Amino acid sequence: MVGERYESAKQFKECVTYYxxxxxxxxxxxxxxxxxxxxxxxxxxxxVKDTKxxxxxxxxxxxxxxxxGKQNQCKWRCYARLMKKEASFxxxxxxxVHTCARCFKYGSLINYKWIGKEFGSRIRxxxxxxxxxxxxxxxxxxxxxxxxxxxxxxxxxxxNVYEKSIVEHYGLLRAYGDELLRSNPGSxxxxxxxxxxxxxxxxxxxxxxxxxxxxxxxxxxxxxxxLNGCFLKTVCQGELLTAIGRDGNNQIFPxxxxxxxxxxxxxxxxxxxLLGEDLDIxxxxxxxxxxxxxxxxxxxxxxxxxxxxxRQCARHIYENFRKxxxxxxxxxxxxxxxxxxxxxxxxxxxxxxxxxxxxxxxVQGKKVRKQRVKGQMPTRRQAQARISKINMQKKVPGPGNTxxxxxxxx
Numbered sequence: 001m002v003g004e005r006y007e008s009a010k011q012f013k014e015c016v017t018y019y020x021x022x023x024x025x026x027x028x029x030x031x032x033x034x035x036x037x038x039x040x041x042x043x044x045x046x047x048v049k050d051t052k053x054x055x056x057x058x059x060x061x062x063x064x065x066x067x068x069g070k071q072n073q074c075k076w077r078c079y080a081r082l083m084k085k086e087a088s089f090x091x092x093x094x095x096x097v098h099t100c101a102r103c104f105k106y107g108s109l110i111n112y113k114w115i116g117k118e119f120g121s122r123i124r125x126x127x128x129x130x131x132x133x134x135x136x137x138x139x140x141x142x143x144x145x146x147x148x149x150x151x152x153x154x155x156x157x158x159x160n161v162y163e164k165s166i167v168e169h170y171g172l173l174r175a176y177g178d179e180l181l182r183s184n185p186g187s188x189x190x191x192x193x194x195x196x197x198x199x200x201x202x203x204x205x206x207x208x209x210x211x212x213x214x215x216x217x218x219x220x221x222x223x224x225x226x227l228n229g230c231f232l233k234t235v236c237q238g239e240l241l242t243a244i245g246r247d248g249n250n251q252i253f254p255x256x257x258x259x260x261x262x263x264x265x266x267x268x269x270x271x272x273x274l275l276g277e278d279l280d281i282x283x284x285x286x287x288x289x290x291x292x293x294x295x296x297x298x299x300x301x302x303x304x305x306x307x308x309x310x311r312q313c314a315r316h317i318y319e320n321f322r323k324x325x326x327x328x329x330x331x332x333x334x335x336x337x338x339x340x341x342x343x344x345x346x347x348x349x350x351x352x353x354x355x356x357x358x359x360x361x362x363v364q365g366k367k368v369r370k371q372r373v374k375g376q377m378p379t380r381r382q383a384q385a386r387i388s389k390i391n392m393q394k395k396v397p398g399p400g401n402t403x404x405x406x407x408x409x410x
Contacts, residue, residue, distance in 0.1 A: 002094050003090065021143075023102075025098060025102075027040065035082045041076035078094045110150075112157055115151070117158075122137065129155070180210070184212065213254060214279060221253050224287075225287065225289055240257065272301065284304075284308025287308045290310075291312065293316060
C-alpha cells in the first residue's frame with residue numbers, strides 16, 4: 001500500500017517475503033540497501049557473459065509464467081526508501097497488478113536463515129529431524145519448495161545459533177544476579193564458579209531466592225516444602241533444583257531454585273543450607289520436607305536439617321510399586337491408602353491391599369514355576385554342582401542359618 005511505513009528496510013523486506021509466500025509470486029529485489037529498495041515480480045535479467053573475463057554465472061531466478069502458459073515479465077513493482085525528515089521506511093510507488101501465475105519456487109527470496117528463524121523451535125525440539133521433514137513443514141505452511149541443501153543449512157544454522165545464545169546467556173549470569181539484587185532488595189543470589197588449570201572461569205551453580213517469596217512463605221504458607229530436581233535438556237545441560245511450598249489455598253508457592261551441574265549430595269547440601277538461612281530454619285525445626293527417594297538428597301537432609309520431618313512423595317513410590325503390582329485395582333487401593341486421614345481408615349484399606357498383593361504374588365509364583373518347567377534343563381555339570389552344594393550345606397550347617405530355623409523365623 002502506497003504510504004505505508006516500516007521501521008527499517010529489513011522489516012520491509014520481511015513483509016515483501018511474506019506477501020510473496022502468501023500469494024505465490026516470484027519476487028526479487030532489483031535494488032536492496034538500507035536507504036532504498038526496489039522489488040519486482042518476474043525473471044531477473046541475465047548478466048552479460050564475456051568469454052574474455054572468464055567464467056560468469058547465470059543470475060536467473062525461477063521465471064513466473066503468464067496465465068496462458070507463456071513466459072512474460074510481470075508488471076508488479078514496489079519502490080520504498082528511507083524518509084528524510086523522520087526515521088521511517090516508506091512505500092513510495094506500487095504497481096499492484098500481476099500478470100503471472102502462481103509459482104512455488106522463490107529462488108534466493110527464501111534462504112536458510114529465514115527457514116531457521118521460522119522453524120528453529122521445531123528443529124531444536126528434534127535435533128535428529130530429517131531434511132525431508134523440514135521441507136514438508138515449509139511446504140505445508142507456506143506452499144514453498146525447498147532443496148536438500150537449503151534444509152541442511154537451515155538446520156545447522158538453527159542449532160548453532162541456539163547453542164551460541166545459550167553459552168552467551170551463561171556469561172551474563174553475574175549481571176543478571178546484580179539486576180535481581182537491585183530490583184529485589186533483600187533477595188539472595190549466589191553464583192558459584194570453578195577455575196580450570198588454564199585459568200578459565202566456568203559456571204558451577206547458581207541459587208536464587210527472592211525477598212518477596214521468602215517473606216511470603218514465612219507469613220502465609222504451611223510449614224511444608226517439596227524438593228525435587230529435573231534435567232535441563234539444553235546444550236550446557238545440568239540440573240534444576242526447586243523448593244516449592246503450599247499457601248493457604250493449597251496452591252503451589254515457589255520459594256527458591258538453583259541450577260547445578262549434577263544432582264548429588266554436595267549440591268543438595270549447598271542448596272538446603274542456603275534455603276534454611278533464607279527461611280530462618282537452619283536445622284529444620286518444625287519443618288516437613290517431601291521429596292523423591294534420591295540417595296544424595298536423603299543423606300543431605302539428615303546432615304543439614306536433622307530435625308525436619310522427611311517424607312517421600314507418594315507419586316514416586318507408586319511408580320516403583322506399579323512395576324511389580326500393576327493394574328487398576330492396585331492403583332485405586334494404593335491411592336486410597338495414601339490419602340487416608342485417620343489410622344483406622346488406613347488399616348481398613350490396607351487389608352484388601354495386602355490380600356490382593358498376596359494373590360498377585362501367588363500368581364507370579366505359578367508363572368515362575370511354569371517357566372522353570374518349560375525352560376531348558378540344566379546340564380550334567382550344573383546338576384552335579386548343585387547336588388554337591390546341597391550336601392555341603394546339610395553336613396556343615398551354620399549357626400542359626402539352617403533351613404528349619406529360617407522356616408520358623410518366617
